[in-house]
Each structure stands twice: as structure tokens, then as C-alpha cells.
Amino acid sequence: MGTGHPAAARAFVDNRERAHWHDTALWFVREKRDKQAASLPEWETLRETASAIKLHTQTQLAEYLLEFESEAAANGCVVHWAETTSELNKIVTELLQSVNAKDVVKSKSMLTEECHLNEHLAKHGIDVVDTDLGERIVQMRKERPSHIVLPAIHTKKEEVGELFHDQLGTEKGATDPQYLTEAARQHLREKFLNADAAITGVNFAIAETGGIVVCTNEGNADIGVSLPQMHIACMGMEKLIPKLSDLSVFTRLLARSATGQSITTYTSHFHKPRRGGELHIVILNNGRTELRAEPEIREALHCIRCGACMNTCPVYRRSGGHSYNTTVPGPIGSVLNPAMDPKEHNSLPFACSLCGSCSDVCPVQIPLHHQLLTIRHSVKEAGGLARSKRLAMRLAAMVFKRPWLYKLSAGLGKFAVRLTPRFIKYSRLNVWGKGREMPPTPRGSFRKWYQKNGGNRD
């Protein structure tokens, strides 16, 4: 395929040293997650329970949404409903205009990225500052997050140093993370204190109590929403959980899976606005009801956005989050995006070796690699496969169906590979050979070896 993920990943992959650095950084996070998972004997029970709670919630979603709305209203919050991203943007814009807000602080929210809310508000003269350090870095670099939990994981400290020197006036050449973080703290403190309103995402919404939970390590959500008069929380309808006590399951899984912490520094439960303030909660659909209707994809709505599937994915680690060209990259992004917009994202389910590691680490047991395979089938059915791949697959099917032909072609192939000159073997037709060497062809065949050493069957 000349476009899509492979093309978008090329520049990243070409810089071997950097790709290796990125790979190592994420593997480090994956290992921290493993230690946390191993520290709890009940880890697998927790995953099963979390998955079952999410499944249960989906079966009674309408009832739980209504319960949430009425409980939130009883707490003094206002719930808004948005079918599309543009409806959400409109609601948020009008709310902000109602308090004449010009400067808005936002804590991390992948949902508002999904809606391109910042750009929309900018058009209405409203300035949004992302306050999570990683998000602030990518915002200043005019990029999008490359990871849902570690937005600036693709950025080196030297680059952050240069960026902060240019925009925040830090010392030239300074790269110490402690120093740079302190500079961001001072810069964002001023933004917090001067904000007219605050926007956050939602990690969990509790139907039983009408409350929302936001998890951060930096404390940016708590500071952001507790100073100005208005707090707007934006959530996808899949964030809903039935009961307050369900949080015990999810808070134990989220940070352990995400960053290898036993819990985030701040797990903040908002039931009422701050004294004298107002709290608005916007619930977004944007295709989620369609996903819910797909039996084989439905479980992707269980996702709690921990990013563990990204940290473990051999393709993500080596190609970088930006190569996916989506708000949510990695394995879960390769399910969600093509499921919502198959034309635009049909290369993503193939950015996968089907190793299954994503499914193994997923805290809510989404069968990600099975779903990726399912979506590959739909891409093929829709005629979205490249011609070279289609032909190769048809040829392979023909050979594999006929043992005599397989035997013949395996024998001939061995010689062919050995004798074919490099310039033909690694021509443009062999996509697989880009940046890879074919393995040396063995002298004997497995069939012969097995006849000699193995069983009695042919």
C-alpha cells in the first residue's frame, strides 16, 4: 500500500536511532505495568470483573444514561446531549459565550481532540490552553498527541528545551526535565489563575450518584476547574459505569495498566460544582451507538483509555503514534477508527502483526487482535485491499489448497530465492523486502525432516 499507515510511518522508521529510542521508552512503561500486574494475585479476576461491568452497562445503557442525568441534575449539574462532534462544539461554545469566557484552560481529554474543539473555539475568539504538561508541549509544537496517556512521548528533552526557550524564555540549551517542568508550572499557574472557564474530559461517570471522575497525576484538572466559575466536562457515553463501588475495580486497573503506578496521584470525584460555580456535562454519541450495534466490535467501547495496548504493540512502538493519523492511535485506534470511518482508515488494521499482546494487556479484556482481523475481512470485502496484496493472497491460497503444488513450489522457491539476483529480489514489487533481508534458505525441507525424524504420517 502506497498510502495510509506505511507511508505515514516512513519518516519515523527511517530514523533508526530515534525509532529505537521510542521503542525503548514505551517498553519501559510496559515493564512497569507488568510489575504492577504481577503484584496483585487477583489481577485476572479484576480484568474479568471490569469487562463484565462494562458489558453489563452496555446492556442497560439507556437506563443508566437516564439515571446519570437525573442524579447529576439533582446534584445541581446540567447534562447536555450531543449526537455529533459539531453539536458538542456548538454546545461548549455557547456555554462559554454565556459567561463571556475568552481564556479557557483544559485538562487532558481525548474526546475534545476527537471533536477538534480547540480549533473550533479559536474560530470564535476563545483561547484554549492545554494544561497537562505533555499536551501543552504538543500544543506549543502545533502537533497532536502521539499517545493517549503520554502525549509527548515522541518528543526529546532537547526539543522541549528549545521549545520552552523560544516560547517561555527558559535558558538556551537547558534540557533538565526538573527545570523545564518548573518553567511550565509557573507558565500554567498564570493561565489557571486568569482562566474564565475550564474544560475537562471524564474518566468515569457514575450513574448511581450522577458524579464524574477525572484522573490526573499533575493536579491540573482539579486546579483548572476549581478557580473559574464554569466547568464543562465532555464525555463519550461509554464512560458510564453503574455504581460508585465499580470505581474500585477501575481505579485499581487504570493507572497500573497505563503507567505502572498503583493509582494516579489525583482521582477526583466531582458531584457538585465549586461553591458559586456551575458544572456542565456534555455526553457525546458520535458513532458510538453504531459501534454498539456491531457484535464483533462492540467490546471496543469498554476501553478505559489506559494506553497499555500502545505501549506493548511492536508496530506502534516502532512507527510512532503520528503514523496512525488519528486521535486514538495504536491497536485500539486501529479498531475504533476504521470501524467508524472504514474508507479513511483502511490501512490501520494491517498495521499489526496479530501477535495478540494488546489483548493480553488490555485491562478490560477487549479482544483487540481478533477485532483487527475482523476489520481486515471487512476491508477486503469492501475492496479496500491493494492489488499487489490481493494477487499475492490469491496465489498463496491456490498453492496452499494443493499439497502437490505446495511441495513443488517450495522446492523450486528455495532455488529461485537463492539464484535470483538482488536487484530483482528486492525490487519495488517485494514490499516485504523494504528494509528487511530475506532469511537464508535452508538446505533441506521441513517435510523431509519430519519424514525422517518425526511421525509416521506423510
Next chain:
Amino acid sequence: MVVTVTDQTTVKESILAKIRAVELPAAPHPLSDGLLADAIEFTDSVATFVHSAETVGACVHQCISQQVSEIWEEICKTHGPGLTAHVSIDGLVDNDLKEDGPHSAAELVVFGTSGALGVAENGAIWVSDEKIHHRVSLCLTQHLVLVIYAKSIVSNMHQAYAELQNVREDYGVFISGPSKTADIEQSLVIGAHGARTLDIIIVEE
């Protein structure tokens, strides 16, 4: 506001209709009493709590109730001159911020209050804004002090939420350690936006 009530009702009804159009096979809630069977429990939950809290960067003091005020004074002295405030700490007369606007909390050098419970598995303490004039004080202060009773420490989050049942504080937060970030090359930096340090005073009755 341009978004009228009718608009909102229509959007809501249409979303609910789309959900109801797809009936999923029944799947019961897996936890009938909210508790997970076989969740980890620690024989010495206080010692485990101390270890967890120190791992996430907190400084732990263990004492008897008569010593709390003395330790509070010491912590305030360590963090230097400046505005301090405290609420609901046994042995100390409340001294919260009095100004109306929450922005006054930006001047806080040390803020102290009590937590309802501590969680051994992760060093988190539950704090609510019930008695605190400005909830933002918890995060906006440079240094935070939280007092908990040793007997209020539970092993895991299941037990913690069981204790919090029927509690619907306006705002409540599990705080585990001082604020932190690792957004620059995965290097852990303590003191992101929230409190730079967390001192925990465990009162052993």
C-alpha cells in the same frame, strides 16, 4: 443560549432510541455487594500504607494525637515563611482561608486537613471539601499536609469505596503522593501543577 430545550430533548431522545433499537443479551452486574472476592489484604495495613505512600513520594510521620500540632508546626517551619491554613485537624483550631474568591489559595504555602481514610495498596488518602472553604486549596497550595488515623487505613480500593458508600461529597479526591509528571522523556518530576510535597501524619490513637 441558542441550544433550546426542544433541541436538546430531540437529540437525547434520538440517542436513546438508537440505543434501545439494539437489544443486547442480558449480562448481570458481576459484583452483587460491590466487593471483589479474594482481593489482596495486608496483615499490617499501616506498614504497607507507609511503604506505598513513601514509594509515591510522600513523607510519613507516625505519632500519637497529642503530637499532631507539634508536627504541623514543624512542617510549616520547614517550608518557610508564608501563608498557611488548616481545617479539621484534631488539636488545632480551624484556620481556613476567609476570602470569598478561590484565587486567594494561590498564596498558600502550606495547607493541612484530615483525610477520612487511607488505602494501603496505593498510599492514597480520601479527602473531601466538606469542611474546606475552597476545594482548590488542596491542589493550589505549595505544600500539603494530610492527617489520618491509623485505624482508618484499609487494605484495598474495594474496602475504601465500601466505606464511602452513601457518601456523595460535592468534591472528594483520592490523593496519592505529591503532584508529579513524567511527560518529558519519562523522567519523573515531583511538583507538576499541584502540591510540591505531601506530608502525611498518621495518628496512632
